[in-house]
Amino acid sequence: MPYNEHSIRKMLPTTYPRKHVAHEIYDALTHFKSLVPLMDRYVYNDGTTKNLMSLTGTIPVMFEEDQTYNIPVCLWIEESYPQTAPICFVRPTHGMMLVGGQYISNSGEVVLPYLEEWKCGECDLLSLLQVMVVVFGDFPPVCMQPHPEPEQAPCWLQFHRHSEVLSKTDGSMYLDLTGEDDLPFQEHETNC
Structure with a gap:
C-alpha cells in the first residue's frame, strides 16, 4: 500500500504532533521502501503497555564483499517525539539469531550514540535509519542460525x-x- 503524508497523519492519534511525525515517516518511507507504519501495542520494561506508532520492516545493509542483507527492525515512536528518540529494536526472523554487542542489547534493543545523544531539531528518522545501515554494516546485529x-x-x-x-x-x-x-x-x- 503506498502511503502519503495525509494517510499517515490519519493513522496517528491526536496526542502526536501529527503533521511533523507524518512528514518524517513519509520521508523515511521514500528511502526505505520495506518499512511500514503501524499503530501497535508497545510493552515497556515495567509491563505497562501503550499504543504507539511504529515503523516495522527491513532495512538493506551491505556487508563485506558487497552482499546486501535485509535486517528486520522496528522503530517505536512515542507521543513525545521528536523531543525523545524512538525506541528501536532488531527483530530476528525465524532462522535468524540475534548478535548482541556494542550496539545491540541481549533483548535486541538498538543502542547507538545517535539515539543516546538525540537532539530535537537536529535528529530525525531518516538520519537514524541511515546511521543504522552504516553501523549494522560494520557490526551485523543478526546471523543465520546454525543448522x-x-x-x-x-x-x-x-x-x-x-x-x-x-x-x-x-x-x-x-x-x-x-x-x-x-x-x-x-x-x-x-x-x-
Whole structure:
C-alpha cells in the first residue's frame, strides 16, 4: 500500500504532533521502501503497555564483499517525539539469531550514540535509519542460525525401520530385514 503524508497523519492519534511525525515517516518511507507504519501495542520494561506508532520492516545493509542483507527492525515512536528518540529494536526472523554487542542489547534493543545523544531539531528518522545501515554494516546485529548436520540414525534404528517380524508355517518367528531400497538384505550385507 503506498502511503502519503495525509494517510499517515490519519493513522496517528491526536496526542502526536501529527503533521511533523507524518512528514518524517513519509520521508523515511521514500528511502526505505520495506518499512511500514503501524499503530501497535508497545510493552515497556515495567509491563505497562501503550499504543504507539511504529515503523516495522527491513532495512538493506551491505556487508563485506558487497552482499546486501535485509535486517528486520522496528522503530517505536512515542507521543513525545521528536523531543525523545524512538525506541528501536532488531527483530530476528525465524532462522535468524540475534548478535548482541556494542550496539545491540541481549533483548535486541538498538543502542547507538545517535539515539543516546538525540537532539530535537537536529535528529530525525531518516538520519537514524541511515546511521543504522552504516553501523549494522560494520557490526551485523543478526546471523543465520546454525543448522546441525543431519545425523545418521543408529544401526538399530535403521534396522528397526526396515524390519518386520514374520511367522513361519512351523510356528517359529523370524525377522525380515529390508534395506533402504526396499529389497531384502543379502547374507553378510549391512547398512552400518
